[in-house]
Amino acid sequence: MKNFNINNLVRPNVAGLKPYSSARDEYQSTGSEMVFLDANENPFQTDVNRYPDPQQRSLKVELAKLKNVVQGNILLGNGSDEVLDLLFRAFCEPGKDNIITLPPTYGMYKVLANINNIENREVLLNADFEPNVEEILKWVNQNTKMIFLCSPNNPTGNSFSEENVSEILNNFNGLVIIDEAYIDFSAQESWLNKLEQYPNLVITQTLSKAYGMAGIRLGICYASAEIIGILNKIKPPYNVNELTQLRALDRVLNSDKVNSEVSDLLEERDAVGKALVEVKFIEKIYHSDANFILVKVDNANKRYDQLIQKGIVIRNRTTQPLCENTLRFTVGTEAENRKLIEVLKSIE
Numbered sequence: 595m596k597n598f599n600i601n602n603l604v605r606p607n608v609a610g611l612k613p614y615s616s617a618r619d620e621y622q623s624t625g626s627e628m629v630f631l632d633a634n635e636n637p638f639q640t641d642v643n644r645y646p647d648p649q650q651r652s653l654k655v656e657l658a659k660l661k662n663v664v665q666g667n668i669l670l671g672n673g674s675d676e677v678l679d680l681l682f683r684a685f686c687e688p689g690k691d692n693i694i695t696l697p698p699t700y701g702m703y704k705v706l707a708n709i710n711n712i713e714n715r716e717v718l719l720n721a722d723f724e725p726n727v728e729e730i731l732k733w734v735n736q737n738t739k740m741i742f743l744c745s746p747n748n749p750t751g752n753s754f755s756e757e758n759v760s761e762i763l764n765n766f767n768g769l770v771i772i773d774e775a776y777i778d779f780s781a782q783e784s785w786l787n788k789l790e791q792y793p794n795l796v797i798t799q800t801l802s803k804a805y806g807m808a809g810i811r812l813g814i815c816y817a818s819a820e821i822i823g824i825l826n827k828i829k830p831p832y833n834v835n836e837l838t839q840l841r842a843l844d845r846v847l848n849s850d851k852v853n854s855e856v857s858d859l860l861e862e863r864d865a866v867g868k869a870l871v872e873v874k875f876i877e878k879i880y881h882s883d884a885n886f887i888l889v890k891v892d893n894a895n896k897r898y899d900q901l902i903q904k905g906i907v908i909r910n911r912t913t914q915p916l917c918e919n920t921l922r923f924t925v926g927t928e929a930e931n932r933k934l935i936e937v938l939k940s941i942e
Contacts, residue, residue, distance in 0.1 A: 598767060608684050647839065670812065676829075686739050727765075741768065749888055894919040
């Protein structure tokens with residue numbers, strides 16, 4: 595987007611905000627032995643008696659290497675949901691501004707819009723689960739601050755075409771948020787490679803999926819240094835705790851193991867997809883670039899209940915737009931997937 599100016603989007607009160615300065619912002623350790631009497635901490639060693647690094651520097655160093663970005667382009671949050679909420683609070687004026695989402699999609703966009711009193715303009719994906727770019731741009735007005743694209747999309751599993759996403763980026767003078775929670779499972783390249791090309795591009799990723807760390811709640815935002823600077827002004831000072839930082843750093847440093855696990859999951863995804871063809875009540879299997887598969891069945895409510903009775907929990911997506919009578923299967927271990935297929939073939 596040419597002539598993009600982030601200062602035209604940020605809320606005036608946020609632009610003028612002086613952020614809270616924590617003890618660990620004012621003094622950064624140099625590795626020297628120091629006596630810390632600055633933060634009113636308990637001095638007795640418990641491994642977590644000291645406040646964590648508010649900027650998570652050690653973790654950002656490794657993420658920057660892994661993703662080939664500079665540290666100033668990274669913000670970390672308590673899960674991607676905190677990152678998304680920060681975007682609302684920084685750029686959307688309650689009761690005035692609006693966002694655009696593309697159902698069926700991740701439900702938290704709508705929830706966060708409601709929490710922050712922001713109008714959510716919904717533009718359905720087309721029959722191929724792709725953005726209807728012409729219709730999206732029709733709904734844009736001077737108060738539209740953000741467009742949310744989930745790619746690969748949840749619950750449909752497909753990645754959006756580069757052409758459609760580029761058209762939105764080039765024709766919308768607001769923030770385009772691309773949620774890449776499932777990007778590690780996709781053959782399509784991450785939009786991180788185009789971060790410098792589009793000043794209005796914001797990318798969110800997570801350690802919850804491919805990295806197998808849903809329990810530590812670590813979400814990542816990649817954007818221009820200007821956007822990251824604005825978000826840093828309003829984030830809580832210690833939003834990522836010490837234990838999360840340590841566990842995340844250990845996992846990021848072990849990327850070879852992560853890649854191996856992703857490879858195994860992709861093999862299992864293909865195997866499950868082939869086996870689902872033989873299930874008589876499955877009417878359609880949608881292509882997936884994620885670690886799950888969406889299928890259309892004869893009666894989603896009935897099949898969901900049958901699977902629950904057999905001890906298998908899946909997701910019934912039949913209430914979502916364009917997803918009538920669909921079920922979503924997460925790809926599990928080989929044994930879990932085998933059980934799923936056996937049960938699916940056995941129920942009448």
